[in-house]
Amino acid sequence: QAQLVESGGGLVQAGGSLRLSCTATGPTHSTYAWGWFRQAPGKDRTFVAAIAGSGGSTYYEDSVKGRFTISRDNAKKTVYLQMSSLKPEDTAVYYCAGAFRIVTSPNYAHEYDYWGQGTQVTVSS
Secondary structure (H helix, E strand, O other), X not given: OOEEEEEOOEEEEOOOOEEEEEEEEOOOOOOOEXXXXXXXXXXXXXXXXXXXXXXXXXXXXXXXXXXXXXXXXXXXXXXXXXXXXXXXXXXXXXXXXXXXXXXXOOXXXXXXXXXXXXXXXXXXX
């Protein structure tokens, strides 16, 4: 069974940076797309960024464009989310997800087949 383990969350001041990592174990060789989502207290889980296909096309939610960068290391089965210029509104539990199939809407959670347990990111003002 494919599993994902996130790491790298923590407490940071506004304007700071964090890098989240998500490593896959198990039968993940056919993963087509990776995504990052986040869920703030009392709110729904929302899309942050995704990377998909052999060419590594990237997708970002508007509020993180220019501040966050998603990347992957296929050999390490790891996807990263580099977060810079963090804001208090970025505070949330961040989840990574993987999809085995070709996804047409990488910003939709239902496109993904397996999820990590989440890592907390807290940005203080």
